[in-house]
Amino acid sequence: xxxxxxxxxxxxxxVLDLNGRITLGEGSVQLRDAIRxxxxxxxxxxxxxxxxxxxxxxSGLGELVSAxxxxxxxxxxxxxxxxxxxxxxxxxxxxxxxxxxIYDDEASGIASYK
Amino acid sequence: MEWWRDHATEAEPNPVSxxxxxxxxxxxxxxxxxxSEVEAAADKMAAEAGLDDDLRFHITMAVHEATVNAVLHGNxxxxxxxINVVLENTGKDFIFTIADQGTGxxxxxxxxxxxPENLLRGTGRGIFLIRSLMDEVHFRQLHPxxxxxxVKHLAPAEK
Numbered sequence: 001x002x003x004x005x006x007x008x009x010x011x012x013x014x015v016l017d018l019n020g021r022i023t024l025g026e027g028s029v030q031l032r033d034a035i036r037x038x039x040x041x042x043x044x045x046x047x048x049x050x051x052x053x054x055x056x057x058x059s060g061l062g063e064l065v066s067a068x069x070x071x072x073x074x075x076x077x078x079x080x081x082x083x084x085x086x087x088x089x090x091x092x093x094x095x096x097x098x099x100x101x102i103y104d105d106e107a108s109g110i111a112s113y114k
Numbered sequence: 115m116e117w118w119r120d121h122a123t124e125a126e127p128n129p130v131s132x133x134x135x136x137x138x139x140x141x142x143x144x145x146x147x148x149x150s151e152v153e154a155a156a157d158k159m160a161a162e163a164g165l166d167d168d169l170r171f172h173i174t175m176a177v178h179e180a181t182v183n184a185v186l187h188g189n190x191x192x193x194x195x196x197i198n199v200v201l202e203n204t205g206k207d208f209i210f211t212i213a214d215q216g217t218g219x220x221x222x223x224x225x226x227x228x229x230p231e232n233l234l235r236g237t238g239r240g241i242f243l244i245r246s247l248m249d250e251v252h253f254r255q256l257h258p259x260x261x262x263x264x265v266k267h268l269a270p271a272e273k
Contacts, residue, residue, distance in 0.1 A: 024182055025146045055171075057178055058243055062236035069234055086171055093246055094239055095228050
């Protein structure tokens with residue numbers, strides 16, 4: 001299943017609800033475009049909801065990292081919400097767990113920007 | 115798309131408790147559709163062998179990464195170059211062989227993606243993931259091309 005991305009605002013934070021796969025050719029480009037669009041509009045607080053993402057490959061992991069660095073370079077903060085077990089395992093394996101701020105529940109994620 | 119399939123042993127209906135042995139060969143174009151096809155075949159094989167969800171994920175992920183490497187980095191989407199894939203269930207192991215017709219590469223000179231200076235790189239995690247998720251990974255230079263052999267032990271293995 002390709003990636004779908006829905007955007008909503010919660011207390012000044014843009015939450016991107018991702019659903020599907022983030023892989024080479026199946027979501028990486030969509031995610032990159034969505035992040036660039038938000039950064040271009042000056043959004044500084046971005047929370048990626050990955051609770052409906054069950055598959056991510058090395059390209060997708062790289063895209064998450066690129067999104068993180070793109071945001072950081074523009075003084076924005078990109079954080080992760082609701083990792084599935086598979087995605088969590090991959091972030092642990094690749095040590096990317098140490099890079100991102102990760103939240104289990106949305107309220108905590110939103111509150112972290114205050 | 116050119117492909118074929120052969121059976122070293124005839125595939126039977128697949129009771130979960132008795133994984134069927136078999137060998138499947140594919141010759142595929144250097145496209146992302148081929149990656150999806152190989153990944154789906156590996157997942158079907160793992161499902162029919164009754165592997166749990168985590169193991170199925172590890173296998174399909176490693177096969178996905180190896181096939182992406184062959185299509186993207188090896189053959190560079192060149193329509194004149196094919197990838198050769200063999201999926202085999204020996205009853206004791208799953209053995210996946212994925213070969214491209216590219217210029218080859220040295221697996222001993224891949225930057226460590228866990229090193230602090232590489233952690234924020236956008237690329238370079240594919241081979242690491244394959245090695246992490248499988249029990250054995252072997253590289254062979256084909257002149258031209260590279261062949262990766264991935265092995266997952268079905269029986270509990272001493273590591």
